[in-house]
Amino acid sequence: MKKIVIPNAGSYDVLRLEEHPDPVAGPGEVLVAVEAIGVNYADCVVRMGLYESAKKYVGWPITPGFEVAGTVSALGEGVTDLEVGARVIAVTRFGGYASHVVVPRHQVFPAPARLDTYQAAAFPSVHLTAWYALHELTRLRPGMKILVHSAAGGVGGALLQVARIAGCFVVGVVGGSHKIEAARQLGADVVIDKRAENLWETAARHAPEGYDIVLDANGAETLKHSYRHLGPGGRLIIYGFHTMMPRRGGRPDYLKLAVDFVRTPRFNPLDLCNDNKSVLSFNLSYLFPRADLLKEAMDQLLGWVEQGKLQPPQLRTYPLAEVGEAHLAIESGTTVGKLVLTV
Known part of the structure; x- marks a missing residue:
């Protein structure tokens, strides 16, 4: 698989596209073949070495990324409510800048028919943040x-x-x-x-x-x-x-x-x-293990999408190999909506 690896804190030059063996889904996990990746400002802070939860849970080297969209490639033991090939959204506590990711089952959600793959990848992090701020706090x-x-x-x-x-x-x-x-x-x-x-x-x-x-x-x-x-x-x-x-x-x-x-x-x-x-x-990255909270939030948010109450933001896409350009753009403060990496 391909993934972006950051060996140490730095500027755009530390974002390295590397080839690695495909990951394997363990018990209770799902392997997702990634087609699109949402870019968030937090990813830039991770790259600069200033994101506390990245240092706590991963350290160096690290692959950033909190959200992806793609299809189910394989199911780990005990996962029986998804089918291989299904369109899905997944949230990741780092590791999302990759062509394949393995995540716990509770972090995978069906992609709404109203959203294309790029829109789906751009959806979870920002909307979970908004939902938690306005419906939990x-x-x-x-x-x-x-x-x-x-x-x-x-x-x-x-x-x-x-x-x-x-x-x-x-x-x-x-x-x-x-x-x-x-x-x-x-x-x-x-x-x-x-x-x-x-x-x-x-x-x-x-x-x-x-x-x-x-x-x-x-x-x-x-x-x-x-x-x-x-x-x-x-x-x-x-x-x-x-x-x-x-x-x-x-x-x-x-x-x-x-x-x-x-x-x-x-x-x-x-x-x-x-x-x-x-x-x-709050910091959303500390909340991903909360299966109950993720389910409640995503059920409501995806329901609003299906009802036409939430519209996707404006998008700008970049190939995964041009991730540095995406970071440069989002750090500039001039962008509108969301940036998405394509795989």
């Missing part, structure tokens, strides 16, 4: 006011749609005029282009009493103001720190990381009680 009610940063990206677009399904009023924040229409199409009631208008003045105008939920993956750049713009009982949900990462060059700027670490707000429990606000955070 909080309880959505119609009419809630929600602010979504990076609304035209993969997770941002999924958050817009999940919130829209619940009947919430959603304000999406984007970083360029070319992203406005994408956010609107995915369900934003209002789109703020932070490069063309004052982000926080505009955000306050649309929610004078504050937001019920703010979803922020930016880090030091916006966290303090995101918290300030919560209303009574509001929740700030954090799932990343993208602005601490480089937009070019592929290597972390450790001086900037140190400065942003100092700038990152610390939330005192006494203040949280007195302010009547909550701060929540």
Whole structure:
């Protein structure tokens, strides 16, 4: 099989396409012949050597990748509810940048007929993130006011749609005029282009009493103001720190990381009680062993796909051998929707 191997932390040049023996499905596992692979910003952080769960569970060398789509190639002992040749989506705790992957049965799901293979590969990570943030960490009610940063990206677009399904009023924040229409199409009631208008003045105008939920993956750049713009009982949900990462060059700027670490707000429990606000955070890679949670989330998400309530994001595809170009693009902050590697 072919797979991308990263021997050590570095820039795009450490992404090596190698040939390896095909893996074998063990008891309770499924071998998937991969046709498409979703690219996530976390993959770049893995490559830079800054992703804690990658260091905890794998170390070096590592093959990144959290999501794939393809067909069932073989079934391990005890797996009787799938057929060889079936179209599937699989989530992987690393190892996804490969032509074949072996995963536990509970991490494999039927690919919806409404999604082609590329759309299927781009689906699980961002939508699981959105579902967990909005259905596990909080309880959505119609009419809630929600602010979504990076609304035209993969997770941002999924958050817009999940919130829209619940009947919430959603304000999406984007970083360029070319992203406005994408956010609107995915369900934003209002789109703020932070490069063309004052982000926080505009955000306050649309929610004078504050937001019920703010979803922020930016880090030091916006966290303090995101918290300030919560209303009574509001929740700030954090799932990343993208602005601490480089937009070019592929290597972390450790001086900037140190400065942003100092700038990152610390939330005192006494203040949280007195302010009547909550701060929540999570990392999806730690949740993959939760078979019950994955099933509940994917059943609901795939049901929404079949009902036409979730639409796939805009896609840009790259051959697996051009993975460095995909990482360069997603790190630039200029992309819309999702990037997919083809095998």
